[in-house]
Amino acid sequence: MGVKRTERKRTGLWTVQSQSASKSVKVYTCPGCGLEIAPGIAHLVAWRADDIMGEENAVAARRHWHTHCWRVEP
Numbered sequence: 700m701g702v703k704r705t706e707r708k709r710t711g712l713w714t715v716q717s718q719s720a721s722k723s724v725k726v727y728t729c730p731g732c733g734l735e736i737a738p739g740i741a742h743l744v745a746w747r748a749d750d751i752m753g754e755e756n757a758v759a760a761r762r763h764w765h766t767h768c769w770r771v772e773p
């Protein structure tokens with residue numbers, strides 16, 4: 700498990716966790732650019748820190764982002 704941090708975006712408060720290349724074994728679609736994140740690419744996982752349905756619900760709805768795409772997300 701990577702280090703967790705909290706970041707504020709225009710959409711609210713998010714918990715962000717880095718995912719190392721060795722732990723990345725599936726293909727994900729990045730919500731920032733709509734392109735695939737191939738296996739073996741270090742990226743990050745984000746879920747709402749302010750979900751009114753609770754963290755369990757937020758984690759279930761987590762999204763995988765390219766590191767760059769998350770950084771430029773306002």
Ligand SMILES: [Zn+2]
Binds near residue numbers: 731
């Ligand atoms: Zn992306």
